[in-house]
Amino acid sequence: MSLQAPEFFAELCLPFTDSTVVGNTYYATPATGTPLRLRIGFTNALRADTYGGLRLTVLHAHRGEIDAVALNFVDHGTFHRRDEARRTPVNSSRYGTFDTHHRPGQPPWEGAVTTGLRDAIEQYTAVWFPGAWTTPTPNRTASRTAHQTPAPLTIHKGGRAR
Template identity: 45%
Template sequence: MPLHTQQFFDDVLQLPFKGTVLGDAFYATFDTGSPLRLRIDFARTITHGEYAGLRLAVVHAEKGPIDTTILSFADHRTFARRDARLGFSPGTGSYGSFRDWHAQRSEPPWKGADGTELRRAIEQYAEVWFPGSSERPPAPGRAGRPAAHAAPPPPRSGRRTR
């Protein structure tokens, strides 16, 4: 069964950066002069045809993968509503994952996924490697103001004061 990868990235994740889906992976390039790419694909479990998250990789065009991380669907509550409805809990059923075994099914295997927390995590990861990639405006009231820093504590002397 196809994973409907393009539809997953368009409808569920709605990432703020442009990219291309090739096979079952999404590729994004942020700076045309940079050899670095962001690749996102589904992270398999030990069970054939079962996926429990997304694998994010920063890939150098000539040197290959530089950094890789896995974002689990369970940690980012991607299937929390479905799992609650079906009574799945950690370690049972398809908790926090989906399977692509059902060839007769016309809907995507990840139907009902909520990509909000997953998208936030992907944006944070992309910002580390590709600053400015999320293209999100700053929060209202924060633009143009310096970041707040805690004042250092007053120096301590050996004497007590009253």
């Protein structure tokens, strides 16, 4: 079954307008005019097709990976409520994770509370992309516009411009 990564990243409500999801990975250019990029992917847990967190990577366009950090779902309380309601033991390999096997009509990460993850992503990106979370959405109408050039003045006999 599908991981539904685009929906998961949409749930995080990241403010980066220049972004896309390719496969199971989120890519963004949080600050325009710099060679730095952000990549967010899922980290594997102990079991196959099971995910235990996110890995944030800062990439330089020419130098490659500069820095990375792993954000575990357990550390950020992402599935705490769900696991508590299901009485999943803390020492279980299923605690604080999700897998691609889920109820029909529901995302595999059903029950996730993404506030802690989002806050951690904001803190991390503030170091590498200062102001990226407060930058307003670029105005798409502020692009080049056609200007009409006024017709040249014509000088007629008599020396006056008309």
